[in-house]
Structure formats: C-alpha cells, structure tokens
Amino acid sequence: MSNNNPTNTGRRRFLAGSAAMAGAATTGIGAGSLLASPPAKAVSTDARIVIAGAGAAGISIATRLSRQLDGARITVIDSRETHLYQPGLTLVATGNWTPSKVEDPNTRFMPDGVEWLHDDVVEFNPDNNRVETAGGESVPYDYLVITTGLQLNFDAIEGMDTSLIGREGVGCVYANPDHARRTWEAADLFLDEGRVALFTRPPGPIKCAGAPLKVTMLLEDALQDRGTRSKAELHYLPPGEGLFSQPDINTFLKDYFPSKRDITIDYNHPLVAIDPGRREATFGTPEGPRTLGYDFIHVVPPMSAPDMIRYGDLGWQEGSFEGWLEVDQYSMQHRRYPNVFGAGDVVGTPIGKTAASVKAQAPVVADNVVAAIQEQALPAAWNGYTSCPLITEKGQAMLVEFDFNLDMTPSFAFLDPMKAHWAPWFLKDQMLHAAYNAMLRGRV
Numbered sequence: 001m002s003n004n005n006p007t008n009t010g011r012r013r014f015l016a017g018s019a020a021m022a023g024a025a026t027t028g029i030g031a032g033s034l035l036a037s038p039p040a041k042a043v044s045t046d047a048r049i050v051i052a053g054a055g056a057a058g059i060s061i062a063t064r065l066s067r068q069l070d071g072a073r074i075t076v077i078d079s080r081e082t083h084l085y086q087p088g089l090t091l092v093a094t095g096n097w098t099p100s101k102v103e104d105p106n107t108r109f110m111p112d113g114v115e116w117l118h119d120d121v122v123e124f125n126p127d128n129n130r131v132e133t134a135g136g137e138s139v140p141y142d143y144l145v146i147t148t149g150l151q152l153n154f155d156a157i158e159g160m161d162t163s164l165i166g167r168e169g170v171g172c173v174y175a176n177p178d179h180a181r182r183t184w185e186a187a188d189l190f191l192d193e194g195r196v197a198l199f200t201r202p203p204g205p206i207k208c209a210g211a212p213l214k215v216t217m218l219l220e221d222a223l224q225d226r227g228t229r230s231k232a233e234l235h236y237l238p239p240g241e242g243l244f245s246q247p248d249i250n251t252f253l254k255d256y257f258p259s260k261r262d263i264t265i266d267y268n269h270p271l272v273a274i275d276p277g278r279r280e281a282t283f284g285t286p287e288g289p290r291t292l293g294y295d296f297i298h299v300v301p302p303m304s305a306p307d308m309i310r311y312g313d314l315g316w317q318e319g320s321f322e323g324w325l326e327v328d329q330y331s332m333q334h335r336r337y338p339n340v341f342g343a344g345d346v347v348g349t350p351i352g353k354t355a356a357s358v359k360a361q362a363p364v365v366a367d368n369v370v371a372a373i374q375e376q377a378l379p380a381a382w383n384g385y386t387s388c389p390l391i392t393e394k395g396q397a398m399l400v401e402f403d404f405n406l407d408m409t410p411s412f413a414f415l416d417p418m419k420a421h422w423a424p425w426f427l428k429d430q431m432l433h434a435a436y437n438a439m440l441r442g443r444v
Helices: 006-016 018-024 056-068 086-093 177-193 211-226 247-260 355-373 422-440
Strands: 048-052 073-077 082-084 103-105 115-117 121-125 130-133 138-140 143-146 195-200 232-237 263-265 271-275 280-285 288-293 296-298 340-342 386-393 396-402
Touching: 048 056, 056 073, 056 355, 056 422, 086 177, 086 211, 086 422, 143 355, 177 195, 177 211, 177 296, 195 211, 195 288, 211 232, 211 296, 211 386, 247 263, 340 355, 355 386, 355 422, 386 422, 396 422
Parallel strands: 048 073, 048 143, 073 115, 143 340, 195 232, 195 296, 232 263
Antiparallel strands: 082 103, 121 130, 130 138, 271 280, 280 288, 386 396
C-alpha cells in the first residue's frame, strides 16, 4: 500500500500525537476553565473538607486538594467499592465492550492521605456545617464539596422497573454495567429479528445527553451488519422539539435521522408508561396519550438531583434548575453557602453532565476551595466546556465540543465537528478511558 495515501498520512499524524491528546482529552479535549497559577507549594491549613461522593468529580477533586493542601483533613464519603467508567456504558449496551472494561476498584484511585468513610450522605445541614450519613454519623466540615451524581427516577414511568431491563425487549444504558449488559442481550435478539424499536429520551437534564442518540445509531448500524435493516422500523422519541442542545448538531440530526438513517422522529413524545407484557409504551403527546407497540425499547428515565438536594436546603428553589444543586455556573461555589462547592452531574448549570465537564470543573473547584481557605478571591472559572464523541456507527463519530454560549470549541483543526470521522471513534474506543483514569489521579 502506498505511503502517500492521504488517509494513511492523516492516521499517522493522528497516532503520532495520540499520547498528547490522551493527556488532554477525558471525554473531550479542551481545557474549559480559566485557572490561577498553581501554588509553588502546598497551602498549610487544618481545614476539615468533606467530599460527598466518590465518582469522577469527587475523586478528581480529592486528588487535587490532597496535593494543594498541607494539614487539611479531607474526608470522602461514599459506600461504593466499585468505580464505574460511565462513558463506556453505551459501548457495553451495544455489544462493543464487555462489562468488566468499565469497572475498577475505587481503592485504585483514592488518593493517599484522604480519609474514605465507607458510608453515604443522606442529609446535608449547611446551617450547622454538618452532613448526616446512612450509618448514623454526623460529620462536621469547614468546607463541603458535593459530587453525589444524580438519581435515575424509573418510578416516574408507570410500569417501569429495573428488573425489566434485559427482558420483554426492554433496555437502558444508564446506571450500571449489569443493566448495560442486559440491554445488549435484549438488543441482540432484536437485531436478529428486526421489527419495531423505540428509543426514548425524557424531559429535563440527563447525564450524557448524547447517549440515547448513540444507542439509536449504533443499533441501526448493527442492523445493517446483520442484514436485517429492511425488517426494522426505528423511532426516536424526544420529549420536545429538539434532539441536541448545540444548535448546529441539532439541525444536523433532524435531517440526518430521517434522510440518511431512515429513523422516524416522533417529536413531543415523553414516555409516561410501559406495559412489558403487551410490549406497549404510552407517550404523553400534546394531542393526548399515544400507545405504540415495540419489540425493543430503550428506556431513558427522568433524572434529578438526589432527593436530599432536590428537596433540601442546597437545591435551586425555583427556575429552570429547580431541585439541582445551586451553584454559580462559573466558580462552582454555592450561591447561598460560600463554604459549599459542587461539581459533576448534580449541579444546576445550563449544560455539562458529562465526564468532559468534570475534567474542566475539577481544577476550578480545587483552586477555588484553596482560595476560599486563604480568604482570597476565587481565581478559577469554568466556561461551560463540554464534549460528546457522538458515535454515528461503529468506527465513526463526530467530536462535538461546545461551551455555555453553545459555540463550537473544536480542539483539532483537521476534525470537522459536523462530519463523522474515524479519529473521534478511536479516541472513544481506545484512548479516553486511560485519559479518564489520569484525570482521577490529577494528571490532566
């Protein structure tokens, strides 16, 4: 094969820079924050810092604070022993990865010198600077970082229960690797037989808003591979008039789904009920309830902050972010309790429930907590950077990066964010997990 082939040349250039790219890309590439210069040495303090949650945001921030502070008592509260690489669940649910690939012991990432309380926060008491745990402990703090993630409200869909996942044609990519594995089992049967598949998306913010789209496109591509595409009827059912928050991608998908992939878009179709025995799903449309039969359905439940925040003192009390953690979208500091900060899926911000956002938020929170301890102005700000490797088919994806203004912020000049390319797939499939692990260790 000729070495002058431009595709080969592009691949060589891409692969030659892959190590640097992995260091910059967790599930995206851009920095996403304006940061103060790191201190020359750790700041001496006896501050008590509690971090509620040991997911991507909690561990990343704990790691950074453990290096930036000397003498602080940092306590991470979370009962989870297993760390989940949630960006990989879509690949498990579509048969591209095995469940074991997205699981690691949390001990592998917990930084030295940090106390890990194997329990769960069940109540925040910000007026008295304490948190209460499921095990009955009352833990005081001087500074609190909330990184609990969000909760999946399957019970908001009548007839839906997680025990259905993998049975009666029901799938759901969210929550855990076992659900993703069972989703693939149900999808695998559908791919052989074809017929009708429904892909839902609930109202309100959800983690990885691109995941329902990716599942739809990956399974449509798999039908092509199986030779059963002509037997299948696919419907994508968003709750409103949009498919994606970034306007250019939204416009693209509205044309691409029906014209290029033969996927029907049923707008204004939030899922309200499911009858697995009859394999029927009911949607609350503006014209009234509409019931559709299915052979496979991908159920995405409504999502919210955990109830202790949703109905507690720390959530937004009104407005479009009502119930989510009330933080300033730039500094990530709570708007009413200045010694409280937040990051990750739990925060009420215009965009950003992705691991790429966590990568940008973690250094902002760490730097601002250190500044608050020193009674200094907060030096760091998140610009809303988020990213989605929007997989269109196995081996092809679009690297979509944007900020609070919904402006595209591409990291690579040779990648058109409006076109599918092999390189973003390579990032997603081969590089981003390692970069994610580096983020947990505070290396990127």
